[in-house]
Amino acid sequence: MHEELFTVATGILVQKDVTCLAKKDFTSFDLYAVVQELKNRIVDARVNNVYQLDPKTLLFKLHKVNEPPIQLVLEAGRRLHLTSYALEKPPAPPAFCMTLRKYLPGGWLSGVEQHEFERVVVFQFRAEMAT
Amino acid sequence: MKLILELFGEGNIVLTKEDGEILQALFFKRMRDRNIVRKEAYQMPPSNAKNPFAVSEAELEAGLKAAGAAEVVRALVRFLGVGGLYAEELLLGQVSKNQKPCAALTAEDVDSVFGALQGLLSAFSGQTFEPNIVLDDADGFVNVAPVKLKRYEGFKQQSYSSFNEALDEFYVRVTAAEKAVAGVDVGQFRREAERLKRMIAEQETSFGG
Numbered sequence: 001m002h003e004e005l006f007t008v009a010t011g012i013l014v015q016k017d018v019t020c021l022a023k024k025d026f027t028s029f030d031l032y033a034v035v036q037e038l039k040n041r042i043v044d045a046r047v048n049n050v051y052q053l054d055p056k057t058l059l060f061k062l063h064k065v066n067e068p069p070i071q072l073v074l075e076a077g078r079r080l081h082l083t084s085y086a087l088e089k090p091p092a093p094p095a096f097c098m099t100l101r102k103y104l105p106g107g108w109l110s111g112v113e114q115h116e117f118e119r120v121v122v123f124q125f126r127a128e129m130a131t
Numbered sequence: 132m133k134l135i136l137e138l139f140g141e142g143n144i145v146l147t148k149e150d151g152e153i154l155q156a157l158f159f160k161r162m163r164d165r166n167i168v169r170k171e172a173y174q175m176p177p178s179n180a181k182n183p184f185a186v187s188e189a190e191l192e193a194g195l196k197a198a199g200a201a202e203v204v205r206a207l208v209r210f211l212g213v214g215g216l217y218a219e220e221l222l223l224g225q226v227s228k229n230q231k232p233c234a235a236l237t238a239e240d241v242d243s244v245f246g247a248l249q250g251l252l253s254a255f256s257g258q259t260f261e262p263n264i265v266l267d268d269a270d271g272f273v274n275v276a277p278v279k280l281k282r283y284e285g286f287k288q289q290s291y292s293s294f295n296e297a298l299d300e301f302y303v304r305v306t307a308a309e310k311a312v313a314g315v316d317v318g319q320f321r322r323e324a325e326r327l328k329r330m331i332a333e334q335e336t337s338f339g340g
Contacts (some may be wrong), residue, residue, distance in 0.1 A: 024274060024275065024301070024305070025214055025215075025216070026138050027213065027214040027216060027217060028212060028213060028214065029213065029214075029217055029251075029255065029277065029278075030276075030277060030294075030298075031138060032255055032277075033255065033260055033262075033277035033278075033294045034277075034294055034295060034298065036255075036258055037260075037293055037294055037295050038295070041295075055157070056142060056144075056157065058144060073302075074134075074136050074144060075142070076136065076137060076138075076141070076142030076143050076144050076157055076158075077137070077138060077139070077140060077141050077142020077143075078138065078142060079138075079298065079302055080136060080138065081294075081295045081298035081299055081302065082295040082296075082299060083299045083303070084296075084299060085299065085303050096144075096155055096156075096157055099146060099154065099155040100134075100146060100155070103132055103146065103154070104132070104134075107132070115175055116178070116182050117180070117182040117183060117184065117212065118139070118175070118176070118178055118180075118212070119137070119138035119139040120135065120136070120137050120138070120139070120175060120176065121135070121136045121138070122133055122134075122135050123133065123134040123135075123136070124132075124133055125132040125133070125134065126132075127132045
């Protein structure tokens, strides 16, 4: 039923991607590897802005001197990685994103650590406290 | 200022002050073992799992034996918190150990599991990653991993220069596929199928007559 539906509705490309729809667990090992790579890429980057793409997903725009812009995707319960794609941003930021914009842009990302070997990451910012 | 990303369960993102006081969260909630509540101190989720980088062979043996009648793979998931994929990876080629209850494991069994764990960890601690996306016969994405896994031997694998790049490609395609499927109006296609069937039946009757 589903295969038929995918074919009719969205064509061959999506039908080929059906296996993608199986949930990919972001394991502790995945997180360990991502965080090791991120330490070299994003620590000491300045926070240009932050966007909330959907209820669970944030996009950070970061910048380092003499380097191309850096985009970092955080999705609660699902993923963390850099992206080179231009992702669609909603016109108005939700309340959570508004709070992040109050504190983070203009500051520096000073650290990223996996908490022990758990699926938890802590980003540390040096940012001026809004009054 | 700290931003904490939780990737387990339904997940969460929490903004705290430097001292841990919660300023904002995607999801505020009160739970049995901790709360995510504004102005309270953020607490890490409790865990009984041992950090595999820090566990000794003696601790692994004691942890597995304590699991009693449980399957080894389940006990590894619980004891090391590594997830099913990597727990199975540690036992690949050791079928008998996987099927044995933990209580029946010998010291040699534990030694070989510990050896497999050290082999896996060395790729991570040495950062000798081999990021890849695993593909099926139709080039559909099966999984994405920072290292080559024995489980996927025989599968096509697309290599990337960084794990971030591999994850980016994987999730962009997966998310696009999910959005396409979520946007499908099942009723609309059923109605269209019924309309076409009726049209064919009418034309067949017409030509037949």
